[in-house]
Amino acid sequence: MPELPDVEVFRRYLESTSLHRRITRVEVRSTKVLEGVSNKTLARNLVGKRFERTYRRGKYLFVETDHPPHLLLHFGMSGALSLVDTGHRDGKYDRVVFSFDDGAALAYENRRQLGRVGLVDDVDKAIEERQLGPDAWDISYEEFARIISSGAGMIKPLLMDQTKLAGVGNIYSDEILFQAKVHPKAQCKQLDRKSIKSLHRSMQRVLGTAIKRHADPGKLPRSYLLPHRGPDESCPRCSGSVKKISAGGRSGYYCPHCQKTPGKT
DNA sequence: CTAGATGTTAAGGT
């Protein structure tokens, strides 16, 4: 479930559970999630230090230590963070476990090991190297409008392009488009100011609401598309039938009656 | 058994 709202929830969780404690041990249980570091290098660079603060850009979470390098976390399709008791651990999907001097430990879980754990000397530089665009939850209308206007293709893939806009993935792009009443395949060029404004407003509202509801899809308002995101489910606005399409290499869902903006398919 | 699943990236085609 890790898109921007999930990662923001993880960030807050880490902030409230794992800061300012001395790291006593770093246990790598799967090297597949390591990016550019060996398990030894990771441990050697973190043991004895403390996590002091966090920074999120899109779906990336950076955990700054009291002295570089800092920790980089990406959750892929199935990651999460969980504070566990050092003595009583058995998480089947715990891939890296950071133990603290107070007996607690932070587990980086990842069922399908598509996430990444690594070290970066400089957070800004790491963001630049990855060419991450501005954070979707933090972007002004003007900047957002500039990005959309300069997009040459379909709106849904653009919303999910992390180099243009960081944080929105397949699930939330569907919700944003639904609330803005924009067809997923609408060409960016044909969107008028009103639609772009609506997309920006929807994006802020959707991401904010999702974070408030703890990024738990089951707790989203019933008026949202996500609880009805599936073939042949009924649209919460018009009761029409929700349809499945493919765009940007992923499958998306939308309401053909409520989301009309395209000129053609 | 097969297809598909919240992400990213490389490859090939238009």
Next chain:
DNA sequence: CACCTTAACATCTA
């Protein structure tokens, strides 16, 4: 060059 689609990664579930 900019975009599109597909495949791959690893693992589990419908």
